[in-house]
Amino acid sequence: MSHLDELENNSIYIIREAYAKFRNIAMLWSIGKDSTTLLWLIRKSFLGRVPFPVVHIDTSYKFKEIYEFRDTYAAEWGLNLIILRNEKAIKAGLSSEKNKFNCCTELKTNALKTGLKKHDFQALYLAIRRDEHGIRAKERVFSPRDEDFEWDYKNQPPELWNQYKLVAREEEHLRIHPLLSWTERDVWEYVKREDIPVVSLYFARNGKRYRSIGCECCCNPVSSEADTVDKITEELKTSKVSERSGRAQDKESDYMMQKLRSLGYM
Amino acid sequence: MEEHKLRLVIVGHVDHGKSTFIGRLLYDTGSLEADKIEEIRKKSNQPGTEIEFAYFLDHLEEERVQGVTIDTTQVFFKTQKREYVIIDAPGHKEFVRNMITGASQADMGILIIDAAEGVAEQTRRHAYILSLLGLKRVMVMVNKMDKVDFKEAVFIQVKQAIDNFLSEIGIKPNFYVPISALNGDNLVHSSVKTPWYGGRPFVEILDGLDKDIDTREGYLIFPVQDIFRYADKRSILGRVERGVIRKGQSVKVAPGNQTAKIKAIERYPLEVDSAAAGQSLSLILEDSLFVERGNIICDVEHAPKVIDSFTASVFWLAGKEFSKKEQLIFRCSTQETGCKIEEIKRKINSSTLEIIEENAGALRELEVGQVAIKTKRPVAIESFSDSPELGRFVLVRGEHICAGGIITL
Numbered sequence: 001m002s003h004l005d006e007l008e009n010n011s012i013y014i015i016r017e018a019y020a021k022f023r024n025i026a027m028l029w030s031i032g033k034d035s036t037t038l039l040w041l042i043r044k045s046f047l048g049r050v051p052f053p054v055v056h057i058d059t060s061y062k063f064k065e066i067y068e069f070r071d072t073y074a075a076e077w078g079l080n081l082i083i084l085r086n087e088k089a090i091k092a093g094l095s096s097e098k099n100k101f102n103c104c105t106e107l108k109t110n111a112l113k114t115g116l117k118k119h120d121f122q123a124l125y126l127a128i129r130r131d132e133h134g135i136r137a138k139e140r141v142f143s144p145r146d147e148d149f150e151w152d153y154k155n156q157p158p159e160l161w162n163q164y165k166l167v168a169r170e171e172e173h174l175r176i177h178p179l180l181s182w183t184e185r186d187v188w189e190y191v192k193r194e195d196i197p198v199v200s201l202y203f204a205r206n207g208k209r210y211r212s213i214g215c216e217c218c219c220n221p222v223s224s225e226a227d228t229v230d231k232i233t234e235e236l237k238t239s240k241v242s243e244r245s246g247r248a249q250d251k252e253s254d255y256m257m258q259k260l261r262s263l264g265y266m
Numbered sequence: 267m268e269e270h271k272l273r274l275v276i277v278g279h280v281d282h283g284k285s286t287f288i289g290r291l292l293y294d295t296g297s298l299e300a301d302k303i304e305e306i307r308k309k310s311n312q313p314g315t316e317i318e319f320a321y322f323l324d325h326l327e328e329e330r331v332q333g334v335t336i337d338t339t340q341v342f343f344k345t346q347k348r349e350y351v352i353i354d355a356p357g358h359k360e361f362v363r364n365m366i367t368g369a370s371q372a373d374m375g376i377l378i379i380d381a382a383e384g385v386a387e388q389t390r391r392h393a394y395i396l397s398l399l400g401l402k403r404v405m406v407m408v409n410k411m412d413k414v415d416f417k418e419a420v421f422i423q424v425k426q427a428i429d430n431f432l433s434e435i436g437i438k439p440n441f442y443v444p445i446s447a448l449n450g451d452n453l454v455h456s457s458v459k460t461p462w463y464g465g466r467p468f469v470e471i472l473d474g475l476d477k478d479i480d481t482r483e484g485y486l487i488f489p490v491q492d493i494f495r496y497a498d499k500r501s502i503l504g505r506v507e508r509g510v511i512r513k514g515q516s517v518k519v520a521p522g523n524q525t526a527k528i529k530a531i532e533r534y535p536l537e538v539d540s541a542a543a544g545q546s547l548s549l550i551l552e553d554s555l556f557v558e559r560g561n562i563i564c565d566v567e568h569a570p571k572v573i574d575s576f577t578a579s580v581f582w583l584a585g586k587e588f589s590k591k592e593q594l595i596f597r598c599s600t601q602e603t604g605c606k607i608e609e610i611k612r613k614i615n616s617s618t619l620e621i622i623e624e625n626a627g628a629l630r631e632l633e634v635g636q637v638a639i640k641t642k643r644p645v646a647i648e649s650f651s652d653s654p655e656l657g658r659f660v661l662v663r664g665e666h667i668c669a670g671g672i673i674t675l
Contacts, residue, residue, distance in 0.1 A: 001544050003270055012546035013491070013505050020492040020503075020559055020600075044534045046494055047501060047548060130340050137339040140367070156337060158363040158583055158667050160370035160399075161658050163597055167665040181351075183342060239299070 004190055008041065011178040013162065014141055015045045015125070018176040019052070021166040022123040025176075026053045026082070028112075028266065031066045032213050033198045034127035036073075037187055038179055040196050042125070043077065053080045055115065055124075059107040060090045061215035069199045084115035096217050101260065109265050113149055116173060123174040126266055131183045132244060135257045140165075141180055147171035151261055184211075184243050185236045192229045203227045212244050219247065268348035270477045275369045275401075277392035278378035280357035283409045287378055287447035288341065288352050289319025294454040295469065297343035319447070337361065338368030347473040357388050362632060363583045366395060366670065373478070374403040377428070381420050381444070382413040385427045391617040391632070393428075397435040398581060398634070398672060400654060403478070404432070405441045407468065412446040416459040434619060443468050482543035484508045485568035486517065487655055489599040490561040494548065501532070501548040502557055507599065507655040509565070511549075512540040519555060520562040520646040521572040527552040560601045562646040562656070570646040570656050577674050580607070580637050580661065581616065582629040584668035589628045594668070596641050598659035604642035605661070610635045629669075636674075649675040 074081040089106045096103040130137040142164035157165045201210045208221040226232045355365035375396045414420040421444045451457035452467045486509035494501045529552040596605035610626040613635040650657030650672040661669040
């Protein structure tokens with residue numbers, strides 16, 4: 001079995017464990033390459049179906065290519081798409097200009113909190129990976145969040161032998177991370193192998209491409225000529241720059257990612 | 267470049283230099299991105315050290331401020347030969363639960379010992395845990411050799427001390443390397459300071475190792491995770507843990523005695539004739555049996571034992587102690603049922619291996635008990651040495667996993 005096969009089979013195992021125990025579950029889709037890969041794996045887990053809602057947290061500041069891609073594939077794959085927006089904050093004109101921490105918290109974390117309460121989801125699938133950020137590297141595969149969405153990173157449940165936290169208290173919800181052991185390169189190689197559709201922003205245009213995508217205002221492209229999946233995997237073999245180096249919210253202050261995550265961020 | 271990644275867990279007593287070892291390794295193999303190095307350089311403010319290598323792993327604010335690793339993490343580095351996954355484990359007694367989480371994912375253990383301090387409590391406990399987890403491949407790094415002037419005598423002394431302990435628990439390390447993680451001696455390059463050491467530097471030894479893949483041959487073990495219904499089909503979802511499954515094969519559905527034939531095997535979007543260990547798939551049986559999560563689909567002739575009483579070694583992880591006859595939940599693969607620990611025949615200190623008590627009444631955190639378990643319903647199990655997949659389990663109390671165990675039968 002190849003390395004990618006191993007990753008794929010293990011992720012499917014995790015996805016199915018979560019669904020077996022938490023029927024009231026949903027997946028967070030940021031429309032990026034990782035969450036689209038997760039969606040692909042979920043379809044493989046359930047014979048081509050996605051038997052639960054797929055949630056998009058829309059800050060209203062996403063690139064137009066993201067909205068187009070979302071609508072195309074939600075239709076093609078027959079997804080039960082739920083779009084969450086913090087309408088109040090968006091109408092009030094909240095943006096990242098003055099304070100990124102606040103903007104992320106309001107438009108992303110709080111939009112999710114409200115949505116979770118409304119739909120009463122017991123668990124959420126997320127496509128985060130350990131190699132994205134040092135804080136995410138500390139995560140568990142089944143990671144509990146309390147009623148305030150807080151992550152008790154000092155007191156995480158043990159995980160061994162594919163045995164996960166399969167029981168949650170009523171006020172808690174669990175974050176399920178099937179892609180935790182995948183690296184950026186693993187994802188791209190899998191995208192290539194499976195021919196998974198991804199947003200065009202990842203491919204170079206005029207000497208620049210986005211390695212990591214989110215809201216238009218806080219994402220900076222990197223210099224690159226890689227305009228195909230093959231060229232991207234080649235580029236990654238020798239890259240000396242980290243994937244999220246263009247993401248402004250990681251940089252705003254020390255431990256910002258930790259603070260964001262302890263309040264319920266992804 | 268080799269296809270498979272090798273997963274290493276770095277263990278050892280607190281402050282013996284695990285995080286520095288990893289940070290230095292990443293740095294010396296050029297596995298760190300420039301912007302990350304810059305970020306750490308700015309944050310390190312210890313006089314005399316330009317870069318605080320441990321910062322590459324200890325990302326939590328509390329970890330950096332106190333200089334202590336709290337939880338396990340994983341990072342990647344590569345050489346010309348292959349890619350490696352490094353799992354860092356906290357060395358503090360308080361965080362053994364997190365160390366086990368990390369170690370259970372590894373192919374091999376790297377035990378780090380401070381040359382000046384010598385073999386300490388967690389050095390032994392971590393080694394013992396590795397042996398409980400079935401991780402037999404261990405390499406020993408005698409670190410901080412710079413603090414003992416790179417003296418061969420000290421190296422030999424530490425080596426002897428740990429070797430004695432390791433042989434008691436059935437581990438025979440293949441390599442002992444004298445290193446200084448801080449200065450990089452014998453990590454990637456051979457050190458001029460250890461002319462008496464005839465071996466290779468750490469990374470070279472690693473590259474020379476084989477992945478040692480367990481082919482997982484043997485009789486079929488297919489634990490059922492779920493039943494997925496759509497259209498008029500009932501698909502059985504799961505992953506082959508051992509052996510091979512074939513279309514048309516006659517199988518038994520443990521723990522009962524029902525038998526059936528495999529009608530179809532699907533690995534969406536393909537239908538296949540057979541599948542091997544490690545593959546997640548969906549099955550359709552010819553007969554319409556009632557199958558549910560927790561059933562183990564196995565070979566008709568060679569099914570696992572189905573019993574409700576057996577002996578095991580249990581490592582208690584929870585802070586709150588356990589008292590005999592308390593109701594717990596037993597989980598082995600996808601099987602789940604209530605259970606009681608009828609007897610704690612003896613319990614031992616997981617660091618010194620001393621017998622604390624015979625016929626004990628309770629088990630505390632970090633203690634290992636040799637116990638007699640009685641499950642509410644019979645379960646399909648094997649001894650750990652015969653079949654790890656059905657030979658290891660966890661015990662759950664409420665919503666928490668409280669212990670890990672190995673079945674000895």
